[in-house]
Amino acid sequence: MKTLAELQAIRDSMKDKVSLRNGTAGMRVVVGMATCGIAAGARPVLNAFVEEVNKQGLTEKATVTQTGCIGICQYEPVVEIFEAGKDKVTYVKMTAEKARRVVEEHIKGGKIVHEYTIGAAQN
Numbered sequence: 001m002k003t004l005a006e007l008q009a010i011r012d013s014m015k016d017k018v019s020l021r022n023g024t025a026g027m028r029v030v031v032g033m034a035t036c037g038i039a040a041g042a043r044p045v046l047n048a049f050v051e052e053v054n055k056q057g058l059t060e061k062a063t064v065t066q067t068g069c070i071g072i073c074q075y076e077p078v079v080e081i082f083e084a085g086k087d088k089v090t091y092v093k094m095t096a097e098k099a100r101r102v103v104e105e106h107i108k109g110g111k112i113v114h115e116y117t118i119g120a121a122q123n
Helices: 004-021 035-040 042-055 096-108
Strands: 027-032 062-067 079-083 089-091
Touching: 027 035, 027 042, 035 042, 042 062, 042 096, 079 096, 089 096
Parallel strands: 027 062
Antiparallel strands: 027 079, 079 089
8 A cells, every 4th residue: 555645756756747648738649549559569659759748848839649549550650640720640650769759850840750651651
């Protein structure tokens, strides 16, 4: 059994990660976490997005969430980025390293990383 102080410490350490997933920022990063996505490595991708958005101080700009099946299993792990007034961007075959680059260039810098998108994967 944990003490009240230990539970409070756990709560405080997880607070940033939970708020990232439930925020109301203008940009939404959605990671497909259905069975196919998890089997393909989506969990480290989700964690990398959450950690990097927090580390870069982008919590006011982007919210990281998860969803079930996106429907394109052959391209898992799949990440969709939604931003008001812009077309959805779908990143495919993601890794934690690619996620960090997407945070730096797309979320922070506003430049889509085209070679990771579904359009590039189909060529």
